[in-house]
Amino acid sequence: MPIIMYAILDTRVNNEDISHFIEHLSFESNIQFELISSHELTAVVSIQTESKSAISQADVLTYAGIVDIIAQKHSILPMRYGSVVSSYADITNLLDKNAESFHRVLKKISNKEEYSLRLLFSHQHQDADFNKESSDATQSVPDILQGKSENKQYLLKKYQKHIIEEQRIQYIENIQSKVIIDLKKITEYIEFNKKVTPAFIIDAVILIEKSAKGELLAFVGQLKSKYPEHNVILTGPWPPYNFAQIKLE
């Protein structure tokens, strides 16, 4: 009897409210949710009624939607999709063994929400800008690469690419460091995604106080006016998926 876990929350924070809320959610969504509590932690779960060999995108989105609805009302640790356990005892065990870590992270994310902030090169800008710089780079040929031999020409081509790449990295790092300084005024919880395509100048997730949303929006507006040539996108509020990473026992 597989049990699907959706979220973990702090029982001490409005304990009665959550059972009402879950009842209501069960009614609305036609999924029978249950609450499993231990060590002042509560897990929101449901029993997987049908066994599936394949998963559809709709299943994943339904799951994410439920986590989102719970997160709108309560401070929760969202579970990753596929968090399935085989018995109630496993859940209790999980909560007991990791109570301290769960409480620590729950405290951190309490009354906060996650947002994604991305700043991307617009293709046109990218091409225009770095082609311009590439012609600059062409002009400054290192002495050692002066000459007509095929080998030197090859190296020169590589060298020019290298210079453009360096300029590009510098350009990105420069913007990043400025943005970090400003973001730090809003929150200390900022994570940069480094595994991105070259088009990304910034791909960050941040965790902010619910009350700081206005401040964030104002900041993003300013960002766009500072860099009108780039694409800017802010999504959220999300459950704190990126700030709920815990090493579980």
Place this chain on the structure above:
Amino acid sequence: MQEDKILFYAGSANEIIEELEKIKPGDQGRINATPENVDSGLAKLVLTLIELIRKLMEKQAMRRIDGDSLTEEQIENLGETLMKLENKMDELKKIFNLTDKDLNLNLGPLGDLL
């Protein structure tokens, strides 16, 4: 709930979507070695490592050029070697039907190899 998550966006939506598609979690970079495709799986692994070393060499060479510490003769040798290496690499990629995109490994939390 799911449609109202965009709080601010300015720029080309198509460009944004295109880039987001690229970083979507997927199974690119995974080496699926099965008895049927073990040859190309192995070739992919070996070529990925060669490509990594080749790129490192190239980077190092550019640093040396920047540092201006190479002699005329060394420059000629360097250019020839790197050029031949790149051509050889292109040949091998063609033989094993691999693209640049295939020659990468997803190292999980460490990001991509190349």
Place this chain on the structure above:
Amino acid sequence: MQDDLYDINKEITILDVLDRVLTKGVVITGDIVISVADIDLVYLGLRLLLSSVETMEKMKAVN
């Protein structure tokens, strides 16, 4: 125009949702928890799903 905007919002949001719910969040691993026999199936299914998200979106658009 309104419809376009709606589709774009939806598409970006879905990409962001999937990224979060499939790769972030609390992960349970270890001996006690992943004891459901078909957990491999779940992950296999996920991978197939991910590579087919784009296709599914296109199919929806056609229908």
